[in-house]
Amino acid sequence: MSDFSNTTLTMTRQFNVEPERVFDAWLNPEIMSKWFFTLENTNKVTQNNPEVGGTWEIVDHREGMDYRAIGEYLEIDPPKKIVFTFKMPQFSELEDTITVELKKIQEGCEMTFTHVIHTPHEENWTEADIERALRAKHDDTEQGWNYMFMGLKELAETGNNSYKG
Template sequence: MENISTTTLTMVREFNVAPEKVFDAWINPNMMKKWFFTLEGTNKVCKNNPEVGGTWEIVDHRGGKDYRAIGEYLEIDPPKKLVFTFKMPELSGNDLADTITVELKEQEQGCEMTFTQEITVIHEENWTDADIVKAHDDWRSGTEQGWYYMFLGLKELVETGKISYTGQ
């Protein structure tokens, strides 16, 4: 068995729309293909079966390569909470999946989204405790940067109905 650990990334974002609209952007394939690990101009596949035990799949084509993200829904409580697994098999080379939790709370002016990702980190042979701490920091930082840009697109999509950057 591979030596693994997890680290947690939590991000909070505010939206000037009802939680239902943000929740829909997480599960509606027509919206997902515009921001969720892909852009409308680079998306090749966007499949979704938003029910507990159902799966989702995104295939994005960038730089001449296809990148596939997949997962399974573990909990769905519209429009408050969504829990699902996430993995990119071609990049991770294993069967381990991260777990993502999206919680939405209605506010006076829209809603607040709390996003949490339990990130699986595979240890290399002979890693020290310091190596593991550094790997956790690096994975959290890299993952946060990716979500930062996706959440900019999500905000623009739910608040304006479109994303100005299309990747073309």
């Protein structure tokens, strides 16, 4: 048995703007600092080098703690697709993979988001334990992205993010 298992989260969202606007929100550090694993009032660091092989980093300060998220870009195809790794080193050295696909639709664009989530196993876990952990990680991750996507939608469509976490 391996030391981790995977689950895949896929979400679809529609935006009333052109795909370029949503694409930019994923890569522009000024916009990222307002929604991507952070909020404007809790963001400490937003660094981004949006090119294949380039890295990104977000540090968010919440409840007296810093949360650091990092990754590397694997594919960038403006304004259609971004593929990157995601890791929070303070919790795990496992790297997830995230794919963002955008397509133009009649009333704006549709984003298909796919997150391959790696979940580490603990010693002596049974198959049932692994399934419970995967389900919990999937559901927690989905809830987090739902909140982030509310901010992303508002930012892309209005330029503002009133969501405060």
